[in-house]
Amino acid sequence: MFKKLALTALLLTASSAAAANLTVFAAASLTDAFTELGRAFDAQTGNRTAFSFAGSQVLRTQLENGAGADVYASANDAQYSPLVSKGLVAAGQAFVRNKLTLIAPKNNPALKTLNDLTRPGLKLVIGDRAVPAGDYTRRMLAAIDRAGTYGKDFSARTLKNVVSEETNVRQVALKVQLGEADAAVVYATDVTPTLKPLVRVIPLPSRFNQNASYPIGVLKGSASPEAAQAFVTYVQSAAGQQILRKWGFSGPQ
Amino acid sequence: MKASRVRVNSRPGARLPALPTALSALMATFLLLPTLALLLRGLTAQFWPTLQNSAVQDALRVSLMTTGVTLLLTVLFVTPVAYLLARYRFPGRTLLDALLDLPIVLPPVVAGVGLLLTFGHGGLLGPGLELAGVSLAFSPAAVVMAQLFTSAPFYLRTAKAGFLAVNREAEEAARTDGAGGRQVFLHVTLPLAFPFLLEGLVLTWARALGEFGATVLFAGSLQGKTRTITLSIYSALESDLAPALALSAVMVLLSFGVLLVVRVLAASREQSA
Known part of the structure; x- marks a missing residue:
């Protein structure tokens, strides 16, 4: 209950602030889900969210070389945590799973x-x-x-x-x-x-299948960290998770 | 070529105009700085050891093999086209001439889609090729086809100019001396047009070596088989930047070499003309 209230408050503050231009770097597998999710987020908050979809390893290289973005969502930890150790992004929050x-x-x-x-x-x-x-x-x-x-x-x-x-x-x-x-x-x-x-x-037998867990986080260099955090929160909210499930993802553990 | 005969309008002691000079300096810096950055980051102490890396070696080998075959096919099939277009008038010649330039302006990735729609599994010739037991997808042959499609027109252009530039009187003289058509072509026309043909080949090679868009779509990317230098640079931009930087530096050096050869060839033509 408290969590929900906090979330609503956060979304409200985000929407009351001036609309921000957000750039989200996201794993290629998130293309359809995040495109729809981004539209819903923009409609709710008035932000303008643009996406760059590519293999997570490409996004990681771009971020390491100074690409400007606000949020990074990777398809695995291996392409995410090196950026955390370099101080480029906040610790990853697992927001979705895939098979x-x-x-x-x-x-x-x-x-x-x-x-x-x-x-x-x-x-x-x-x-x-x-x-x-x-x-x-x-x-x-x-x-x-x-x-x-x-x-x-x-x-x-x-x-x-x-x-x-x-x-x-x-x-x-x-x-x-x-x-x-x-x-x-x-x-x-x-x-x-x-x-x-x-x-x-x-289908692959589930005993061989892999549990692909996706981390997401706000980049330290973000020009609009509040709006970026609002996006990360929205992805984890009930509305965000519903869109992700619609595109076949499962919720985080 | 006529363009290089234009004299530079230079007045000794004339001062450079300020604004054009400033803008030129800006543009020149913009063009040269990235090249410099590539060389600075690529040509470090790590350059030689990185070149021994198996991924790098495979990329160099695949690129040399495929571009080599592309050049052979270009000489074999494009030289006759250039000769016919330069020397004969036939219906549809102008249209054909214009259409054969198309791959030069067509985005390579579009060329890749076109090749897929023609030679791919579900393409125009797909069923026929399958019946014949020919499978092009993911093979080095597909890499060569992508290179040939995007690069051959560069040779065609220069070779055509070469055949047009050959002094027809020399050919006539050989003919009156009793030489047959093939002999005239082999012993008079070809040697005279040779600097042009060579320049065209160098340009085609450079373009084939740089091919990316059509190759990645049509041939896929597998180390040691279809992963050329450019594809390798792209996939090396992953965990380890070093091979990408070393290969990029190699490409910059090769490009300098290509420019140098083209300049030297053009100069030697000027002298003999």
Whole structure:
């Protein structure tokens, strides 16, 4: 109850202050959800929020090299905490969770089960090692190796089939959407209403799946820290979380 | 080329006008400072060790191989086009001439979409290629196609100018001496147009080496296979900036080299003309 009151008070103060121009750096997987969330936030507060969506590792490099932004939302901790230690951003607050999934072009039967990933000649596209989605993918493969159900060299045989390592997860999904790749590992949330009619989703067993936790925080160099904090608070509010759930994310633990 | 014959209107002892000088200095600084920054950050003590890095080595190898094939294909297929356009009149020649310049002004990423829509899985020729067992996506062949599409017009332009500049009397003289068409081309036309062809090749190579947009869309990005220098710079901008900086410095040095070669070639042409 108190939390809710505090939140309302915060939103009210934010809206009573002069409208601010906010720049939010956000992981590519947040593209659709944050675009809608940003519109709702602007409508409520009168701010003008602009987004820069890219692979979190690209955003991190840009921020390290002095890019001006107010809020940073990363798809994993590895691309977030180095900025905290450098004093560039406030400690991350986990605001949303995501899961991995396998997708394949609708009319392409090459991938039916998880085991097909190792079939020689299959064209698999994943995220680059530094891209959070690519990192989660490799962890998922390692988890399958450890379980042993598919053989201890499952990940080695799967990685042999990788034909491209993309620099953000939306580019990974695009390669399947265009029908160029036989299969791809993306986030469950990347199967947007636009993509859904074009692909088949092959769910991953939950014991192998990864718990992708997204941190968010206000940048120390923000020109409008109050409005930036209001955005972070809005993302965590009931209204913000509802929009994120609508796009397939789950709430933080 | 005529443009370089224009004499500089210089009056000895004339003082530079203040405002144009100030604006020029500003613009020159703007253009040169980023290049300088790249060299300063790239050419450190770490430069050589970073060049030995496997990601960097792979990128250099992929770029050299693919641009090499691109150059071979350019010479083989574009030289005849340039020759025909320079020497013959045929219906649609003007239109063709203009259309072949299109890739120069077309954004590379659009070229990539075009290649996908033509040679991709769901593209125009996709089903046919699949029947023939040809799979271009994610292969070095796709990298070469992206480079050829975006870079070949640079060679076409210069080669055409070269064939136009060849003194026709020399060709006639060889012909009266009994040389056949092919002999005249190989022993008279080609050597005379050679400086132009070389300049065109250098420009095409530079453009192919810098290709990014079409490649990343059409060929994907995999180390050692399709990840060229530019793609590697982009993906190295991740955890570790060092390989990106070293490769960027390499590209700056190569670009200087290209400019130098083009200048030298132009100067040698001036002298022989």
